[in-house]
Amino acid sequence: MDEDHYRNRIYEKYASVVQGTGALFDTRDAARRGPAYQYYLREWLPGSKDAAILDAACGGGGVLHFLKACGYRNLSGVDISREQVKLARQVVPKVFEGNLLSFLEEHVGIYDLITGLDIVEHMKKDEALRFLDFCYAALKPSGRLILQTPNAESPMAGAVRYGDFTHEICFTAHSLSNLMQLSGFKEIETREQLPVPYGYSFFSTMRFALWRCLRLLVKGWNIIETGQPGSGIYTRVFLISGVKQL
Numbered sequence: 001m002d003e004d005h006y007r008n009r010i011y012e013k014y015a016s017v018v019q020g021t022g023a024l025f026d027t028r029d030a031a032r033r034g035p036a037y038q039y040y041l042r043e044w045l046p047g048s049k050d051a052a053i054l055d056a057a058c059g060g061g062g063v064l065h066f067l068k069a070c071g072y073r074n075l076s077g078v079d080i081s082r083e084q085v086k087l088a089r090q091v092v093p094k095v096f097e098g099n100l101l102s103f104l105e106e107h108v109g110i111y112d113l114i115t116g117l118d119i120v121e122h123m124k125k126d127e128a129l130r131f132l133d134f135c136y137a138a139l140k141p142s143g144r145l146i147l148q149t150p151n152a153e154s155p156m157a158g159a160v161r162y163g164d165f166t167h168e169i170c171f172t173a174h175s176l177s178n179l180m181q182l183s184g185f186k187e188i189e190t191r192e193q194l195p196v197p198y199g200y201s202f203f204s205t206m207r208f209a210l211w212r213c214l215r216l217l218v219k220g221w222n223i224i225e226t227g228q229p230g231s232g233i234y235t236r237v238f239l240i241s242g243v244k245q246l
Contacts, residue, residue: 010166015083018164021060025090030065035199037066040191044146044241050074051112056135057100057119061088068092078103101127104134111139117148118237120176121167128169132183139244145185148193149176151238153231155218160236173233176240185242192235211235 015021046053049071055063058077061084067075068091076094079085088095096103100119114135120128135145150160152170161170171179173190180188195207215234222230 007166011081013083014081015060015087019060021087023086025061025065025087027065030062030091031069033062034066034069036196037063038070039196039199040148040193040239041146044144044189045070046072046112046144048112052076052110052140053113053115054078054107054111054138056104056114056116057122058088058095059084059118061091061095063115063117064088064091064095101130101134104131104138107138109138109140112143113146114139114143115146117146119149120147120171121149121161121169122164124168129179129183132179132185136183136185136244141244141246143244144241145180145244146239146241147176148237148239151233151236154234154236155221156236173231173238173240180240180242184244186245187241187243189241190231190233191239191241192233193237193239194235 010018045067050073052074053067053072053076055067055075055077058064058079059081061077064075064077075092076096077085077088077092078096078098078100079088080097080099082097085095085097116131116135120131123131132145139145150167150170151157151172152161152175153172154160157170161167177188177190194211196204197208198205218234219229219232222228
């Protein structure tokens with residue numbers, strides 16, 4: 001039996017069964033998430049609105065919707081799930097259905113930015129290394145890769161790591177930074193995916209204030225147990241960015 005049979009079976013119904021979405025793209029929900037993306041991706045997005053941007057494993061098109069709303073015109077996506085592709089094509093037309101690694105391998109030196117939110121954890125170890133290598137090759141000089149993935153250093157890591165049956169691996173900010181360096185990326189930055197402090201909602205602002213208190217406890221836990229504060233990335237999910245230098 002094909003060892004990826006379970007993947008194919010789940011991805012076939014990923015939107016409808018795993019994510020519980022319908023056949024129509026939810027514009028209202030996507031717009032609501034815009035301020036959060038704006039905060040998390042701040043200073044990482046290209047200055048030119050004509051920048052070539054690929055959303056790798058674009059899912060239902062939420063990130064593409066945000067980028068389109070920001071005025072970016074040269075947008076494309078790729079995903080293996082037909083249901084997800086149908087949703088994302090309601091946002092932008094250039095969404096390709098197929099294997100992400102094969103797609104990246106065939107598109108060398110094309111993109112100014114590649115985003116990959118919630119994808120690298122779905123890969124096996126050898127696939128993750130190939131993915132980072134192919135992303136590096138697919139970027140133009142000075143191009144940027146942005147990833148989002150569950151955080152193995154979070155006390156609640158298991159809830160996200162095992163919340164999706166297709167998750168294969170989990171990273172800390174340190175381990176993923178190391179792999180990105182092996183692939184050639186420089187200027188690597190990591191960020192917590194914490195509650196948005198402003199521009200989202202009053203409730204989110206309150207959660208941000210409470211999170212600042214809670215993370216002191218997590219930091220203290222690390223210091224008490226190990227003598228070190230840890231990486232400073234404690235949220236269940238974190239973001240990481242790296243640049244392909246000239």
